Amino acid sequence: MNKILGIIMLVMGVSMTGMAQEGFKITAQTQGMADGKMYLISDAADTLAIADMENGAFVLTGKVDVGQVAYIMTADRKGVIPVMLENAEFNVTANAQMVYVEGGAMQSLYNDFQSINASLLQERKRLEKEMQAAMQEQNQMKAQALNQQYEQFMKRAQEAEMNLLKANNNTFVAAYVITQSMQQVSPEFLKERYNLLGDEAKASASGMAIADMIARYEMLEPGHVAPNFITQTVEGDTISLHGIKGKVKILDFWASWCAPCRQETPNLVKLYKNYRGKGLEIFSVSLDKQPHDWAKAISEDGMIWKHGIDPNSQIAGLYCLKSIPCMILLDENNRIIAKNLRGAQLQKKVAELLKK
Incomplete structure (x- = not known):
């Protein structure tokens, strides 16, 4: 009797294992999307499944070895829908107002x-x-x-x-x-x-x-060398952070539309005039998208130091910026000394460094 039960349990185990490993099936119904190929892409950019969408409906099937995040998308990567993919059945409903995915733990x-x-x-x-x-x-x-x-x-x-x-x-x-x-x-x-x-x-x-x-x-903490970058100047030339020489450098992220940035500018103007001859350099990088607005603000605010522009926020991404204004103080070897100092605190630190 025990042997019979053992065989039954073994068969059931094999059956259940087989069911668990059958794979995934994603049934989707959408509105407002043009018919065409739909893709299921992994985080590693591997194509896990392809289906034809007709009248807003499609079914993606396949199998994964481990659970992972995958993305349903069109060939031009529009209408991206994340799915917590595992070997289970999923239903996707998507329209202009909402996207809902259900299925799987x-x-x-x-x-x-x-x-x-x-x-x-x-x-x-x-x-x-x-x-x-x-x-x-x-x-x-x-x-x-x-x-x-x-x-x-x-x-x-x-x-x-x-x-x-x-x-x-x-x-x-x-x-x-x-x-x-x-x-x-x-x-x-x-x-x-x-x-x-x-x-x-x-x-x-x-x-x-x-x-x-x-x-x-x-890598952006004090003591580390600030990442170098090249950007365009107001005059249309290129300039790099590490190419600017100075005993102390201020890397200033700002924009013409940023009110707190513009309010801080008079402090920088005063600081630059006082310490330029002692080895201070300022390099302001604007997040403006329109060069005209950028150049106009530089002229209006009397920002007589070096400038660059970052219209696509690539440099901002390199420095993991969350807000502006953001000022990073560097030494002559481009090592980060301090971050986010402004006003009197910035002036005090610059004075202290240039006395050495």
Whole structure:
């Protein structure tokens, strides 16, 4: 009898294993997309499946060895839809208003994360509308109260997300969720979240992307050589960061449309006039997209030092910028001394360095 039961269990095990390894099937129904080829692409840019879309419908099938993030897209990479892919059945609904994917344990987990973000976005929109009304009424007390409400709601949402991360810390989904905001959060917060992940999650494509971003942040810390770059000057020539010579250099990221940047300019003008002869150089890199606006602001504000422009934010990306103005203080060997000093603090540090 025991042998018979053993055989039955063995057969069932083989059967269940076979079912688990059958592969994935993604059935999609869309609106507003032209018919044509649809692709399922992995994080590593491998093509996992191809299907023909007819009347907005298509089915993608295949098999993966491990769970991973994949993206449904057209040949021209439009209408990209992320899927937490594993060997399971998925249903995708997409139109101009929404995209919804269901199917598989990892997709369900990702949807839980998305639900937290959706609630945060909805609450922000609601409070912004009330905030505008309060400002029109010149009701400062109400505006402050609404701002506190949002901060408290955001704190609760972050706590909910953190708890979900901790409970599912060794999944590729947890790593992927962290990548979605890693360029907006502080390096310290990113490291904190990364350290929550298990070894498998860290080894996923998303986990390795987080590790790479942390490494980039660390290379921008004081003591490291600032990454070199070449950009265009107002006159149409090219200029490089490392090509500018000075005992102390200020790398200044700004833009003509940035009010705080323009407010800081008089301090830089004064600083440059006082210390130019003692070895100070300033290199301002603008995020303006229109050269005319950039050149006009330089002239209006009397910015008589060296300038470059970064219209596509490639340099900003190299330096992991989150906001402007951003000032980075360098020594004569282009090593980073300090970051984000402004006004009196910047003047004090420059004076201190040029006395040596």
